[in-house]
Amino acid sequence: MTAGEGPPTDVEFRREPAQVRFHVMCKPVGAACNLACAYCYYLSKKELLGQEGAPRISDRVLEEYVRQYIQGQTNAPEVVFSWQGGEPTLLGVDFFRNVVALQKRYAGGVRVENDLQTNGTLLDDEWCRFLRENNFLVGLSVDGPGHLHDIYRKDKAGRGSHGRVCEGAEKLRRFGVRFNTLTAVNRVNAREPLLVYRFLRDRIGATQMQFIPIVEPKGFEATAPQLWPVEAMPTLGSPAARPGGADAAVTDWSVDADDWGTFLCAIFDEWYKRDVGRVWVYLFESAVYTAGGDYAPLCALAPVCGKCLALEHDGDLYACDHYVYPAYRLGNILEKPLAAQVFSPRQRDFAYGKQQLTATCRKCRYLTWCYGECCKNRFLRTSDGEPGHNYLCAGYKKFFAHVESRVRELAAGAPPRQ
Numbered sequence: 001m002t003a004g005e006g007p008p009t010d011v012e013f014r015r016e017p018a019q020v021r022f023h024v025m026c027k028p029v030g031a032a033c034n035l036a037c038a039y040c041y042y043l044s045k046k047e048l049l050g051q052e053g054a055p056r057i058s059d060r061v062l063e064e065y066v067r068q069y070i071q072g073q074t075n076a077p078e079v080v081f082s083w084q085g086g087e088p089t090l091l092g093v094d095f096f097r098n099v100v101a102l103q104k105r106y107a108g109g110v111r112v113e114n115d116l117q118t119n120g121t122l123l124d125d126e127w128c129r130f131l132r133e134n135n136f137l138v139g140l141s142v143d144g145p146g147h148l149h150d151i152y153r154k155d156k157a158g159r160g161s162h163g164r165v166c167e168g169a170e171k172l173r174r175f176g177v178r179f180n181t182l183t184a185v186n187r188v189n190a191r192e193p194l195l196v197y198r199f200l201r202d203r204i205g206a207t208q209m210q211f212i213p214i215v216e217p218k219g220f221e222a223t224a225p226q227l228w229p230v231e232a233m234p235t236l237g238s239p240a241a242r243p244g245g246a247d248a249a250v251t252d253w254s255v256d257a258d259d260w261g262t263f264l265c266a267i268f269d270e271w272y273k274r275d276v277g278r279v280w281v282y283l284f285e286s287a288v289y290t291a292g293g294d295y296a297p298l299c300a301l302a303p304v305c306g307k308c309l310a311l312e313h314d315g316d317l318y319a320c321d322h323y324v325y326p327a328y329r330l331g332n333i334l335e336k337p338l339a340a341q342v343f344s345p346r347q348r349d350f351a352y353g354k355q356q357l358t359a360t361c362r363k364c365r366y367l368t369w370c371y372g373e374c375c376k377n378r379f380l381r382t383s384d385g386e387p388g389h390n391y392l393c394a395g396y397k398k399f400f401a402h403v404e405s406r407v408r409e410l411a412a413g414a415p416p417r418q
Contacts, residue, residue: 026065033090035154061333065338066103068339096116117138118140120169140179148189151186151189186214187244209280213255214254224326226378235383236381260395260396261395262398305374306350317329328350369400
């Protein structure tokens with residue numbers, strides 16, 4: 001029996017009763033950004049969605065969003081607003097002062113939290129003072145040391161952004177702003193896992209880290225996930241299922257699946273040896289949850305999805321942040337209440353569509369560890385020709401096999417083995 005394989009399983013997915021809770025990533029400036037990162041999945045939305053000039057959420061849409069988002073989650077003791085882009089700091093501090101005022105107006109006793117995803121290049125003292133005073137959690141995009149970060153994260157003049165990001169991180173630390181790092185794991189930095197991890201931990205000072213694999217089929221700018229032609233899907237393990245080749249189905253900057261697994265394994269070993277309880281790595285903590293018998297807290301690894309949607313600056317709501325395409329538009333919050341769209345039959349079908357797995361996936365030893373991972377990455381065919389298998393499968397199998405015994409011990413409360 002090879003690693004990642006096991007006896008055939010026939011998992012009966014539980015259909016949990018819907019809770020009146022959901023999460024929306026708001027794009028108040030649409031795809032507008034001061035950088036031009038090569039791998040950005042969102043910059044192309046400007047052309048796809050016909051965003052002209054400098055898109056900006058209107059006062060009316062903003063107030064309706066704040067009101068509907070809070071009031072639509074009737075049994076929630078806490079509501080978390082997420083502000084992304086594009087680059088949301090382009091709106092300036094006063095915009096977010098207005099956001100906080102609106103949240104206070106409509107909170108009605110509910111605790112309101114905010115997080116802000118930023119490239120960090122526009123942060124100054126005023127920004128950091130505001131973020132600290134209002135307890136924002138900041139997600140800082142950084143891909144490692146300069147020679148790795150600047151390969152893909154350049155501004156519109158072609159200049160690297162690393163120095164400005166580090167200055168932003170220093171300001172966040174100086175003002176005591178809560179922040180985590182978001183690292184896009186691509187074809188290049190995936191080959192330097194310890195260099196990346198140690199830079200984030202020791203130079204940036206991150207105690208919470210997210211590692212996001214870059215996986216982009218060629219033509220992703222116009223073709224929505226799960227609408228790919230079956231005949232164009234490469235076979236699992238074939239040269240076309242890896243980046244860099246002439247026939248590759250993915251962009252050159254997409255991470256190689258095997259490299260993704262190796263990247264996670266190397267960082268896990270370092271984390272397990274010296275950083276458990278000190279550094280929070282979302283994928284590792286998710287594995288501990290899973291090993292303890294719980295569903296993964298990360299939507300990509302959970303049995304169903306659908307409760308993490310995206311709101312564009314014009315009030316249009318989409319099924320998911322990675323599904324901002326016309327085919328997955330649910331409606332507009334000025335025309336139909338936000339909660340009604342979130343809990344609509346169409347969105348429920350989208351959520352439970354995650355359970356449509358290949359036979360290879362259903363037989364996998366680690367099925368309940370990832371449930372086929374994110375549907376946006378299911379564009380391979382299995383060796384017997386079945387479509388819809390996940391591009392990152394080999395990497396996740398490598399990672400789960402490598403950490404299984406140790407995360408089970410951590411889930412049971414045992415300290416790391418020395």
